[in-house]
Amino acid sequence: MRRVTIFGATGSIGQNTIDLIARDPEQYDVVALTGARNIAQLANDAISLRAEVAVTSEPSLLPALKQALAGSDVEAAAGPEALIEAAARPADWVMSAIVGAAGLAPGLRALEQGTCLALANKETLVCGGSLVLRTARDHKANLLPVDSEHSAVFQALVGENIDAVERIVITASGGAFRDHPIEALANVTVAEASSHPNWDMGQRITIDSASMFNKALELIETKEYFGISPDRIEAVIHPESLIHALVGFADGALMAHLGPPDMRHAIGYALNWPERTELPVDRLDLAKIGQLTFRDPDLQRYPALKLAREVMAAGGLTGAAFNAAKEIALDGFIDGRIGFLDMAEVVARVLDRMSSTDGLENAPFSLDNILSVDALARTRAKEAIATTYS
Numbered sequence: 001m002r003r004v005t006i007f008g009a010t011g012s013i014g015q016n017t018i019d020l021i022a023r024d025p026e027q028y029d030v031v032a033l034t035g036a037r038n039i040a041q042l043a044n045d046a047i048s049l050r051a052e053v054a055v056t057s058e059p060s061l062l063p064a065l066k067q068a069l070a071g072s073d074v075e076a077a078a079g080p081e082a083l084i085e086a087a088a089r090p091a092d093w094v095m096s097a098i099v100g101a102a103g104l105a106p107g108l109r110a111l112e113q114g115t116c117l118a119l120a121n122k123e124t125l126v127c128g129g130s131l132v133l134r135t136a137r138d139h140k141a142n143l144l145p146v147d148s149e150h151s152a153v154f155q156a157l158v159g160e161n162i163d164a165v166e167r168i169v170i171t172a173s174g175g176a177f178r179d180h181p182i183e184a185l186a187n188v189t190v191a192e193a194s195s196h197p198n199w200d201m202g203q204r205i206t207i208d209s210a211s212m213f214n215k216a217l218e219l220i221e222t223k224e225y226f227g228i229s230p231d232r233i234e235a236v237i238h239p240e241s242l243i244h245a246l247v248g249f250a251d252g253a254l255m256a257h258l259g260p261p262d263m264r265h266a267i268g269y270a271l272n273w274p275e276r277t278e279l280p281v282d283r284l285d286l287a288k289i290g291q292l293t294f295r296d297p298d299l300q301r302y303p304a305l306k307l308a309r310e311v312m313a314a315g316g317l318t319g320a321a322f323n324a325a326k327e328i329a330l331d332g333f334i335d336g337r338i339g340f341l342d343m344a345e346v347v348a349r350v351l352d353r354m355s356s357t358d359g360l361e362n363a364p365f366s367l368d369n370i371l372s373v374d375a376l377a378r379t380r381a382k383e384a385i386a387t388t389y390s
């Protein structure tokens, strides 16, 4: 039996992970499941999978969780410390699928116990960069990408020499507004931005796909995970979302990874790695698909991509500031305080202000420094929203 823990179990990635595990219950011993506000789902899954512990990140919801788990053997716990305690419980495989920078600390703690960490939470590498890689190395932990693009690159690199890689191309659907008139973007609604043409995902990543902040995070994640210089990393719009990434080699070969837009492929690959076993995903019918198309992203439509280039060039703790400002700008858009295009404006302002005053590029990479930069960037982003848009 493999001991598994799922952070963000109640979310889109978490539920897809549970779908795979629940198909083969004899193979898995579930250690911890975590969520935030969806107590009913968390308790149901914890009881049916016989988890040791269920954790909500929200301390105020502990009584509700205890009540939902009453009569079962599942322990209930709550709050950030309880998440860290869950990450410290020995497990062979841990899914990191909390949304946002909140996923960083539990992921680091799980790496410290030398587990295999399946990383859906892209913010972990965007914010934690070299600290995360060093922690994995020091504790002989495996860090496996679950973002579909990074899983695709990882798979294309099996048996290859990274020094022979000329470029990495990650694909983007273009999100909800890829064919929307640019003039109309300022007035799009949260409901419109929350609908993805190809993928069924959580609301925050779906809106980030429309703005391409999601792709911006993925470019930074690619640089961190694969150690490739930014000028060798490209994003291309591929509306069909069937090729997830391509790796170009020194001899001119370009290896593409294709698969249906179903996260259970990347999750299942990480779950079964280094083996491949059958997965319940659709098989592609190439003749029916007919053609695959590509186009360059327009930086006027997707200013987040330009910001990602600046973040990759600056390095250091800039990724943590970028992500935190983005999370606050996204809250502002969801709450109706700022418009869709204002999100990139807010983030650009925070980065400008912090790079000139807060020494982001040279500060040492420690969890404390990352969390301080994260907190400062959130404050600066809230100030930018309050002073400009209220």
Ligand code: NDP
Pocket (backbone or CB within 6 Å): 007, 008, 009, 010, 011, 012, 013, 014, 034, 035, 036, 037, 038, 039, 057, 096, 097, 098, 099, 100, 102, 120, 121, 122, 123, 146, 147, 148, 199, 200, 201, 202, 203, 204, 205, 263
């Ligand atoms: P969801 O919004 O669907 O789920 C997020 C999960 O995190 C839920 O379990 C939620 O709990 C929990 N959560 C929310 N806030 C906190 C917090 N402050 N502390 C602890 N837990 C919290 O997100 P997704 O599943 O879509 O995405 C998860 C991560 O995976 C993100 O980093 C995303 O970028 C990445 N990813 C997602 C993909 C997808 O297809 N969805 C594809 C590739 C990467 P609750 O629901 O109970 O409130």
